[in-house]
Amino acid sequence: MNSVSTRRISILGSTGSIGVSTLRLLDETGVAGKDYVIETLVGGRNVALLAEQALKYRPAITVLADETQWPAFRALIGDSGLEIACGASAVCEAAGRKADWIMAAIVGIAGLKPTWAAAGTGAILALANKEALVCCGRALIERVEAHGGKVLPVDSEHNAIFQVLDDPGRVSKLVLTASGGPFLGRSREDLKAVTVEQALKHPNWSMGAKITIDSATLANKGLEFIEAAYLFDMPGSQIDVLVHPQSVIHSMVEYKDGSSLAQLGSPDMRVPISYCLGWPKRIDWQAPKLDLAARGVLTFSAPDLTAFPMLRLAREALEAGEGMPTVFNAANEVCVQAFLDRKIAFLQIAEFVESAMMRAQLPSIPSKDHASRDTNDETMTRALEIDSEIRRLVGELFANARLSA
Template sequence: MTAEQEQDYPAKTVRVTVLGATGSIGQSVADLIARNPDRFEVVALVANSSADALAEMALRLNAKSAVLCDPRNFEDLKNRLSGSGIDTASGDQAVFEAVDRDTDLVIGAIVGAAGLLPTMAAIKPGRRIALANKECLVCAGDLFMGKIAAEDAEILPVDSEHNAIFQVFEASHPDSIEKVILTASGGPFRTMAFEDMVRVTPQQALKHPNWDMGARISIDSATMMNKGLEVIEAHHLFPVSADQLDVLVHPQSAVHGLVQYRDGSLLAQLGSPDMRTPIAHCMAYPRRMQTPVERLDLAKLGSLTFEAPDMKRFPALRIALEALRSGGTAPAVLNAADETAVAAFLKGAIGFMDIPAAVEEALSAFSAKGKLAPAATVEDVLALDQEARVWTGHWISSRAA
């Protein structure tokens, strides 16, 4: 081993549990582990329902356990891993048992509100949580961060923008920070005329110019709701007020986040648009690990441009920022309504600009009912989440009619 490799090497093998193992984040995690098999020990892999993909990954990474949230495909998983020595299980209780296993790092990448309870349960004393689930902070940020503090656990942000800010944020001197800036590519419709956006199709909206992402996040990027959700997350991750958070549209997706300091300094993190960079940062933290990511060539890129977001053409961003300032459970209703509306858009039930309209109507209705007060428990958050989904579904049905 060379001196450079030794410096890059962790003091011990890191035991890892992955929630959402077969999703896009989980697959990137698996790629990095496969490239560094002597650095990581896979304690458990948890997936929703993809038995074949989970079995293949468990065998490739020599995992100790493979768990399906949905028990309907459990027999397939069990048969695929028979004789391998890998433990198999399914169902909610099995997921909670998986996060109870001895592990150093839990990567929380279950998509949607379904990831809230398992990721909360994974918070244990001294454990690291690499968080890629938006709902934990958007829907239950105060509760989630409160448990992180109570258990003396550590949270590492996986999202590229939050990870970028984490890398340049002087946590020991938060009073020296004036502003935190998240960048947004502007999505596929950054320059589209406002009157044309009502005719956008799901196929158009799914074609992000820079990133390869799942369906919901691709649509959220196209509406810029994703950036609004990320601002809400940043409010919980970093000790800054809503007024200290800002968004800049940056089409090249090379600068992922910036922090402005009171002395006039502006620190930024740059890199190629590849999620393996922030994931690797979390997995190896506080050290660095080698990745196969294409290196950012600034000379080849030529120029970096920035512009203020257009709140008229992208009302979803405005609505999300208003929900943050409203506080309480407004962000939870925002998220539930958005996810419901995005699913309806992908099915062709509503138009592209109906997505932010549905969210705004839901927030208005729940505010009028006095249902946006802070939640006392995660169960309260999940109950409100379901209620908001049902309400938004009814609104969409009436809109379609």
């Protein structure tokens, strides 16, 4: 890692919910352009916002993924003298540029290659793109560490665990809390006719569309369950999910001596992002504070796996290993998009994911599990192969079910 006092920061997915929160935090802590300089900004297709960010923060390079928007982007950047580039390989090149701190916040499998590239830079990797970790497993963490970097979890649950994990050898259980999403308490029957609009209304968090739907199905908690197993090197049998609708306790670690340590905070992603930004110290900023007296009551319950089978499927995917978490992730991504496009119903997301997991033919892996001990590109390449095969398979399942997907 760079030892100079000015830190170079790259934000992959700067136009998304996490990217915007990161830049807002840099503004609010009053350090943007002083202790920090922006090395790279990467956006998908929101050219107006990406151009606005580029003109404001003047990064060394700004990259737009969507080539169809390139003329519009160039026009917005004008003769400002900023270095800009476009396309998927430019995104990966920019992600692999030397930096001190990189926020990996591109959503879904689209983030896999750039996150993998960032993992090879030796930077601190603030990891929001959980899908990359789900698909690459421990190999992603090992790649970061082999290059002298460090993975810091951005997900509020994993960030909470990271903050209270003071004796990893004596952990009896990790407890991931879950808000339960907008459909908490509903039965399977009640979920038959829920709409996209209802699923997009998360009670506590404001997030991108994909993760919001994942929160409604509990697939997000399933991805987080797999993420926790890889991040903290824990078997699934030692990870529990606890529904806690107020989203005040972000997760807990239960130790063998009977103590449980929890991290609490307002449901605002700037809190875990600020922890990652300041690590190993904390940042002093005007963070939203908790008023527990006003909250009054915190409640907890076990998740309903009948109404929300995605959590069970994630557990099964982790147990199966050998690429099955990638199958779970890929099938889920395709189904979430189909639900957002109103091609399948809410409950069909889990049904198609389960079918894909049952039918997936994964080539056997000769010498090692894909989720361990590999710092070259083999793991990432294999994950992308499985991903495209599963996208094809789910397309076939849709066609057999006579959908127009």
